[in-house]
Amino acid sequence: MSDHASGRGLRRAELARRTGCNLETVRYYEKIGMMPDPPRTAAGYRVYGSDHVSRLKFILRARELGFSIEEIRGLLDLVDGGDQTCAEIKERTERHLSNVRTKIADLRRIEIVLAAAAARCSGGDVPDCAVLETLEGS
Template identity: 60%
Template sequence: MAHQTGLRRAQLAKLTGCNLETIRYYEKVGLLPPPPRSANGYRVYSPDLVQRLQFILRARDMGFAMEETRSLLSLTDSGTQTCAEVKLKTEAHLADVRQRISNLRRIEALLSQTASQCSGDNVPECAILDILRPEEGYATGH
């Protein structure tokens, strides 16, 4: 094996703020290719792999799912990506994020209304539990 220069996994983790196990996981699922090994058997992460991990971490921070990240990486890996393709994927993700925000706002309003109906007293009766219980004859299927 040729002598390789680069970072070992622990150094990569420290540099990027990514957990060692997460790096292993990304290798296992193919988001990060297996790095070459040095003569003494250590994995050696090149600057390209550091940049790839940073890309993955940024995508994760922006809420992209693993498959969405994989899709974005495949576009860049092939070198055939167009801004239009990336924008289309990003706009689809943005629509999903907006939908989740809308759902969370609805849940927040419902929880706020429900919590306001609770006395908070140290008694067995609880308005919150009453609201959560299905009504008589009400089908519980979703």
């Protein structure tokens, strides 16, 4: 059966390669409904087009920016609906940005405690340790 794998259609590995996505993750995104079900060859092989490439890139970029799958699903719904407004997208972005800032603040607190404990450590061949004191109770 002649498919157009060498023409416009991409197989899964090629889609993965072009987007930098893990091979199995492609299938995973399809399973959870983030990627539309692609057409298949007669033998059942998935055939992807440029729309799949851009959608997958969108998802991957959003993931890199720390958006959760559900957040991305929401963004995609807006885009797919075609009636998204900049205001709505901006609001979601700022909500996510504020989560990111909270995480940074949490990690900075951790960093300070760890750095202080490590600094108080002699680092010697002795059983007493400032880190353990920090962990065992103040």
